Amino acid sequence: MGAPGAVLVMGVSGSGKSTVxxxxxxxxxxxxxxxxxxxxxxxxxxxxxxxxxxDQDRTPWLCNLHDILLSDVASRQHVVLACSALKKxxxxxxxxxxxxxxxxxxxxxxxxxxxxVELLVVxxxxxxxxxxxxxxxxxxxFMPPELLQSxxxxxxxxxxxxxxxxxxxxxxxxxxxxxxMESLK
Numbered sequence: 001m002g003a004p005g006a007v008l009v010m011g012v013s014g015s016g017k018s019t020v021x022x023x024x025x026x027x028x029x030x031x032x033x034x035x036x037x038x039x040x041x042x043x044x045x046x047x048x049x050x051x052x053x054x055d056q057d058r059t060p061w062l063c064n065l066h067d068i069l070l071s072d073v074a075s076r077q078h079v080v081l082a083c084s085a086l087k088k089x090x091x092x093x094x095x096x097x098x099x100x101x102x103x104x105x106x107x108x109x110x111x112x113x114x115x116x117v118e119l120l121v122v123x124x125x126x127x128x129x130x131x132x133x134x135x136x137x138x139x140x141x142f143m144p145p146e147l148l149q150s151x152x153x154x155x156x157x158x159x160x161x162x163x164x165x166x167x168x169x170x171x172x173x174x175x176x177x178x179x180x181m182e183s184l185k
Contacts (some may be wrong), residue, residue: 021082
């Protein structure tokens, strides 16, 4: 398979998305985005209070991320995005933008032929126990460990026909990167 325009490193909070995504982007010489950096303040405050986000909270955020990916890929810049993207519908928005959304994000930007981002989805998967242990050691993040169960409840692991690979968080960081690099060949 030829390299896609973008790689999405996805999984629940604490699965290692940001660490894996940043290292992968560095190894590839690609641009890196951490989706958490693009959450509006309202979303951050909601999560900090222990309130899980709903689809209405996530859709505009995901549409914005799609636009960023599309802009970079259109200018021939390959991208790695670390984003929870827990539901297939969320990944569809990252690929198709507002046209992947159940309710349109921005009706004023309708296009005849909506552009899609060619995306390889890398799902970092692990048990609740392992990931919970990681979260309890993490400091300085707005997502409290108490919301982890809601993420596992929401998670729809990628499946065919999505273009994806699944990698266990039990592997070392170097093994995870090597597995992703191999799949990009």
